[in-house]
Amino acid sequence: MDIKSTAEKLNREWKGRFAEIRRGIISRLSPQGRIEREKWLLRQQRKEARRALRGRQPTYSVYAIKGSQARIASHLRTRLYLATRGGYRMKRRQHRKPGLIVRNLGCTTEEFIRYISSLFKPGMSWSDRGEWHLDHIRPIASFDLTDPKQVAEACHYTNIRPLWAKENFSRPKPRRAKADILGKCPRTYK
Template identity: 30%
Template sequence: MRQRIDTAKKTSTPRGKIESNFRARIFQTIKRGSKGSGGHTFDILGYTSEDLRVHIERQFEPWMTWENYRHDTWHIDHIIPLSAFNYETPYDIDFKKAWALSNLRPLAANDNMKKGDRLLSPFQPSLALAVG
């Protein structure tokens, strides 16, 4: 019940919907393996589902597998949390930085939950500039 309320709250904003959609698409692509490419999602991100798979696997702890990738086992962590970035659409520079391979790693679920959306080191997001 609580998870449903949290999900509804997160997806009530345009940014929340974008994040939820990208998480779902990436999760579906990982679970499908080579059967799915993720199409448009990965076109926006600038890398392929295979690039993501290889990047994450290189960082696996010995106990991590795609078969045990679940909410209670391990997560794909954003090293710099999504909340630290300044974006409104998937085409914004900070969105691409937030979802860049260099910002993603596998992390034990309990460690990721403890970390939450806290920054572990200083970070300067891009500034929103109005043109015109």
């Protein structure tokens, strides 16, 4: 063996030894050092196993538990919100692309904004958008959102009004009345 390869071999051994000393493993030769090393290796294996599983573990979203009705309702609310403010991607492109919600509104986005503005209560404006909500007069939960006709009816601009957030939160939750409105069994999820 030449000097260079011997030096590299010793450096690798000592690097490993110093790393073990830093981790609190005193010596590989002593019984206590072996026990500490085995514990450390076991912790490392568990950590790696957790990392490997992290990407593959099943995650259950609220929508998967509640069903497709809640998922569709959430998408409708989000799309309506984005339609009124132009959408973050649409603003970047400097043009507005009419999507499903805009088509179901029954009017253009500009007409919808004028319509909502005409229904403003005293003190409401577009600058204080967070203090008031776009409220569905007939709750979304009362529609069968798997039927395209009912989706269009739920999203129609005449079913939407501006309402102060405080008023909106004080209204009874639509899910409580869902069974009465639809004439079906009460929901099984919470």
